[in-house]
Amino acid sequence: xxxxxxxxxxxxxxxxxxxxxxxxxxxxxxxxxxxxxxxxxxxxxxxxxxxxxxxxxxxxxxxxxxxxxxxxxxxxxxxxxxxxxxxxxxxxxxxxxxxxxxxxxxxxxxxxxxxxxxxxxxxxxxxxxxxxxxxxxxxxxxxxxxxxxxxxxxxxxxxxxxxxxxxxxxxxxxxxxxxxxxxxxxxxxxxxxxxxxxxxxxxxxxxxxxxxxxxxxxxxxxxxxxxxxxxxxxxxxxxxxxxxxxxxxxxxxxxxxxxxxxxxxxxxxxxx
Amino acid sequence: xxxxxxxxxxxxxxxxxxxxxxxxxxxxxxxxxxxxxxxxxxxxxxxxxxxxxxxxxxxxxxxxxxxxxxxxxxxxxxxxxxxxxxxxxxxxxxxxxxxxxxxxxxxxxxxxxxxxxxxxxxxxxxxxxxxxxxxxxxxxxxxxxxxxxxxxxxxxxxxxxxxxxxxxxxxxxxxxxxxxxxxxxxxxxxxxxxxxxxxxxxxxxxxxxxxxxxxxxxxxxxxxxxxxxxxxxxxxxxxxxxxxxxxxxxxxxxxxxxxxxxxxxxxxxxxx
Amino acid sequence: xxxxxxxxxxxxxxxxxxxxxxxxxxxxxxxxxxxxxxxxxxxxxxxxxxxxxxxxxxxxxxxxxxxxxxxxxxxxxxxxxxxxxxxxxxxxxxxxxxxxxxxxxxxxxxxxxxxxxxxxxxxxxxxxxxxxxxxxxxxxxxxxxxxxxxxxxxxxxxxxxxxxxxxxxxxxxxxxxxxxxxxxxxxxxxxxxxxxxxxxxxxxxxxxxxxxxxxxxxxxxxxxxxxxxxxxxxxxxxxxxxxxxxxxxxxxxxxxxxxxxxxxxxxxxxxx
Numbered sequence: 075x076x077x078x079x080x081x082x083x084x085x086x087x088x089x090x091x092x093x094x095x096x097x098x099x100x101x102x103x104x105x106x107x108x109x110x111x112x113x114x115x116x117x118x119x120x121x122x123x124x125x126x127x128x129x130x131x132x133x134x135x136x137x138x139x140x141x142x143x144x145x146x147x148x149x150x151x152x153x154x155x156x157x158x159x160x161x162x163x164x165x166x167x168x169x170x171x172x173x174x175x176x177x178x179x180x181x182x183x184x185x186x187x188x189x190x191x192x193x194x195x196x197x198x199x200x201x202x203x204x205x206x207x208x209x210x211x212x213x214x215x216x217x218x219x220x221x222x223x224x225x226x227x228x229x230x231x232x233x234x235x236x237x238x239x240x241x242x243x244x245x246x247x248x249x250x251x252x253x254x255x256x257x258x259x260x261x262x263x264x265x266x267x268x269x270x271x272x273x274x275x276x277x278x279x280x281x282x283x284x285x286x287x288x289x290x291x292x293x294x295x296x297x298x299x300x301x302x303x304x305x306x307x308x309x310x311x312x313x314x315x316x317x318x319x320x321x322x323x324x325x326x327x328x329x330x331x332x333x334x335x336x337x338x339x340x341x342x343x344x345x346x
Numbered sequence: 347x348x349x350x351x352x353x354x355x356x357x358x359x360x361x362x363x364x365x366x367x368x369x370x371x372x373x374x375x376x377x378x379x380x381x382x383x384x385x386x387x388x389x390x391x392x393x394x395x396x397x398x399x400x401x402x403x404x405x406x407x408x409x410x411x412x413x414x415x416x417x418x419x420x421x422x423x424x425x426x427x428x429x430x431x432x433x434x435x436x437x438x439x440x441x442x443x444x445x446x447x448x449x450x451x452x453x454x455x456x457x458x459x460x461x462x463x464x465x466x467x468x469x470x471x472x473x474x475x476x477x478x479x480x481x482x483x484x485x486x487x488x489x490x491x492x493x494x495x496x497x498x499x500x501x502x503x504x505x506x507x508x509x510x511x512x513x514x515x516x517x518x519x520x521x522x523x524x525x526x527x528x529x530x531x532x533x534x535x536x537x538x539x540x541x542x543x544x545x546x547x548x549x550x551x552x553x554x555x556x557x558x559x560x561x562x563x564x565x566x567x568x569x570x571x572x573x574x575x576x577x578x579x580x581x582x583x584x585x586x587x588x589x590x591x592x593x594x595x596x597x598x599x600x601x602x603x604x605x606x607x608x609x610x611x612x613x614x615x616x617x618x
Numbered sequence: 619x620x621x622x623x624x625x626x627x628x629x630x631x632x633x634x635x636x637x638x639x640x641x642x643x644x645x646x647x648x649x650x651x652x653x654x655x656x657x658x659x660x661x662x663x664x665x666x667x668x669x670x671x672x673x674x675x676x677x678x679x680x681x682x683x684x685x686x687x688x689x690x691x692x693x694x695x696x697x698x699x700x701x702x703x704x705x706x707x708x709x710x711x712x713x714x715x716x717x718x719x720x721x722x723x724x725x726x727x728x729x730x731x732x733x734x735x736x737x738x739x740x741x742x743x744x745x746x747x748x749x750x751x752x753x754x755x756x757x758x759x760x761x762x763x764x765x766x767x768x769x770x771x772x773x774x775x776x777x778x779x780x781x782x783x784x785x786x787x788x789x790x791x792x793x794x795x796x797x798x799x800x801x802x803x804x805x806x807x808x809x810x811x812x813x814x815x816x817x818x819x820x821x822x823x824x825x826x827x828x829x830x831x832x833x834x835x836x837x838x839x840x841x842x843x844x845x846x847x848x849x850x851x852x853x854x855x856x857x858x859x860x861x862x863x864x865x866x867x868x869x870x871x872x873x874x875x876x877x878x879x880x881x882x883x884x885x886x887x888x889x890x
Contacts, residue, residue: 107381107397109651113816118861123816125651128694130727138724150400152424152696180410183402270601272385272395316598317390326860329814379653379669422672424696452682455674542873544657544667588870589662 075229075258079297081305081331089289089298090335094120098140098287102280103127103160105147105176108273111321112143115277118329119302120336121284129155136163140287142171143280144191146184154187161194170197170286170295173241174279179208192239197292199235200244200279203228210235225251229258242292244282246275250300254293261297263304265311267320274324278303306331347501347530351569353577353603361561361570362607366392370412370559374552375399375432377419377448380545383593384415387549390601391574392608393556401427408435412559414443415552416463418456426459433466442469442558442567445513446551451480464511469564471507472516472551475500482507497523501530514564516554518547522572526565533569535576537583539592546596550575578603619773619802623841625849625875633833633842634879638664642684642831646824647671647704649691649720652817655865656687659821662873663846664880665828673699677707684831686715687824688735690728698731705738714741714830714839717785718823723752736783741836743779744788744823747772754779769795773802786836788826790819794844798837805841807848809855811864818868822847850875 079086099122104112109125116123126135132155136142142164144157164171173196175188188209192199199209203223207213210231213223225247232243236255245251250261268274278299285295306327314320351358371394376384381397388395398407404427408414414436416429436443445468447460460481464471471481475495479485482503485495497519504515508527517523522533540546550571557567578599586592623630643666648656653669660667670679676699680686686708688701708715717740719732732753736743743753747767751757754775757767769791776787780799789795794805812818822843829839850871858864 105397106378106399106650107385110382110654110816113651114861114865117814117816124721125649125692126721126725127692128727130695131725135725148397148399150424150428151402152694156694177396177398181398181403181407183400270389272382272389314598316601317386318594318597321386322594322862322866325862326858329860377669378650378671379657382654420669420671422696422700423674449668449670453670453675453679455672542661544654544661586870588873589658590866590869593658594866 075260078260078262079301080261080263081301083301085294086298086301087335087338089285089294090302090332091338092288093284094332094336096288097122098284099124099138100280100284100287101126101135101139101142101160103132103153103157104143104145104276104280107147108276111273112277112280114325115328116280116284118325118332119281119284120332121281123280127153127156129159132156133159133163136160136169136171137167139169141283142169143174143283144171145174145176145276145279146178146187147174147176147276149184149187157187157191161191165194170292172196172198172200172279172283172286174200174276175205175209176276178205179213196241197286198242198244198282198296199239200246200282200296202246202275206235206243206245207231225249229253233258242296244296244300246278250304252293252296252300257293259293259297261300261304263301264307265320267311267314267317268307270317271321302328302331347532350532350534351573352533352535353573355573357566358570358573359607359610361557361566362574362604363610364560365556366604366608368560369394370556371396371410372552372556372559373398373404373407373411373414373432375404375425375429376415376417376548376552379419380548383545384549384552386597387600388552388556390597390604391553391556392604393553395552399425399428401431404428405431405435408432408441408443409439411441413555414441415446415555416443417446417448417548417551418459419446419448419548421456421459429459429463433463437466442564444468444470444472444551444555444558446472446548447477447481448548450477451485468513469558470514470516470554470568471511472518472554472568474518474547478507478515478517479503497521501525505530514568516568516572518550522576524565524568524572529565531565531569533572533576535573536579537592539583539586539589540579542589543593574600574603619804622804622806623845624805624807625845627845629838630842630845631879631882633829633838634846634876635882636832637828638876638880640832641666642828643668644824644828644831645670645679645683645686645704647676647697647701648687648689648820648824651691652820655817656821656824658869659872660824660828662869662876663825663828664876665825667824671697671700673703676700677703680704680707680713680715681711683713685827686713687718687827688715689718689720689820689823690731691718691720691820693728693731701731701735705735709738714836716740716742716744716823716827716830718744718820719749719753720820722749723757740785741830742786742788742826742840743783744790744826744840746790746819750779750787750789751775769793773797777802786840788840788844790822794848796837796840796844801837803837803841805844805848807845808851809864811855811858811861812851814861815865846872846875
């Protein structure tokens, strides 16, 4: 396993600065629970969210977007056309995209859709331990959207899944683990209130997608996004009195970290 | 009418403790306005929300869920299949479920759907006075999602509705009234800012559903959920400067009440 | 160009007071990203939101609603029936309605839908500069939901669009410009954090719709809503540490402004 990476790593700070500078257009086809929170998280961190979901528009938009997120959290037959079009459009145009296979395994319908989407070669697969173990063929899934396993237990499965699919696999948990099938990078941090706020994992998927547009590699994108989330979560946790004040402080912190990264670079330019 | 019940009632505290301990998997098919808030309220209070809505998944999931919520607030033809499947699946499997007939009456389409769902025997029907009076056959409805009547005016109608359907009826208002057709329990509390936050009533429906998995009876579930909401609302009102700070404080308070109930039990165990 | 208008203008204060007094039933067919925020903004300012979206209900409801909002932000084929029914129902019944043509131009599918809806004669069209320039036939659109032009650049296009359609055109930006094709009213204010919160523009569209039910003219409705938003945004900006605390403070401020307007009138009544 590699060394832990956190926000203090220069590569993470540089990715965050580039995100804020380039404001990548990040197309999100996500679930109805977290759409608003996801858009606000992307805006806070400096990305430009675009929820373009109709089958009539999603494929063409994926070709011009900088990155794409597909999250099957509340997938219905009406949503599938847009997901297919986006995955296909992204693959054809070479737009990097992330698959978030929420609750795959126990629910057969979405499990089939996830299988179909995987064929369009996502750059990153993000999930909790149960979801990753399911996709790796090791188990048959968790409890709804929540994991019944610890992220560390899914590292071997995640590595195998990465090797089989060519995607970087990001396993969310108390410690996040990111692997490209060879390297495994642990990202510690976050806060115990995080799982009490719906959509923190889903929003992380969206932010990894945004970083795909600016980071040197999908592994770096997943590591940088996770490290920024972990830092914002730790800071927010120290201010919060419960999950709602945590969620607000978390989004504010993402904004402040993004601003700080942009300013630090400005200062460096002046120094040069 | 029975004595008022509040959070200080030992049965309410015990239900809350059990909710936090068992974290019941609560399937929610609800309207697009309140999905995020509902999930966050359930997480704050210690339940495990699962928004499984597709017709392909909702019935099977209702069989393994601990409780189910169906709320017709923004129902479209695309949603009805999932609602039907969930109601049927819950009835077959004996999973207790709650029906929230938002804006029933003035809108014919949803009124027919509500009639159809009622045949699957919800354990609880939650609504405002206008909605309950409409279902009881006494009036033809309120103004959109808002009630034009006071909750006390709907007590007789609610009792009749409970007798006819076999469901416990929960009437939301300044004072909530819960009835199984015989007993009527008033639950006072809450705050005047509550109606200024969208989804407080809808989220109460979800929380009653969650309590159905842990309370001794549907009457107790509705009373406990309403009492916890009333207490959190009162506390949040004393901190808030407007509806948004109220909503955040309310969710934080639900979390704190849940934690306190869990700890109080822990202390009792130690004492034993 | 006319004089700037702000909250201190007596006509704005009077419109706000009437909104709070009459609480107009405002039907919203809007995008899935902002539904919750839109409802909360309307409640805060004293309107009564109703998200009635199904084709089976939307037309009939538009006939009894006080005002209607149609926003194509995440439009899918399943949504179009409800939008058509609402636009047609509003036109027939003489209910004033507002069209928010989110991301029109670069996306062909919604551009066709917007063209069709325009035939039902909205009272107001609200958009950012890119959207207004696109509808005016001057350009072909911005970057997703974000504008690539300054609001001042769209004033001439907006005036032409107003003359062609008979609708008042509201152009959102650092300064908002409202025009009926002759007069152009600038509304300054707001805060730099506003574009970092998803849905502030969409919610403004909903609030203009609500004001259509109480203001002397569509021009006044758009001016009053924009002025109230600008004032609330400025005040919220002075309290916020990031976009999430800004969003909460903004909604609280709308509520406080609404309350103050209602009380000021009460005081005036007493004085008389």
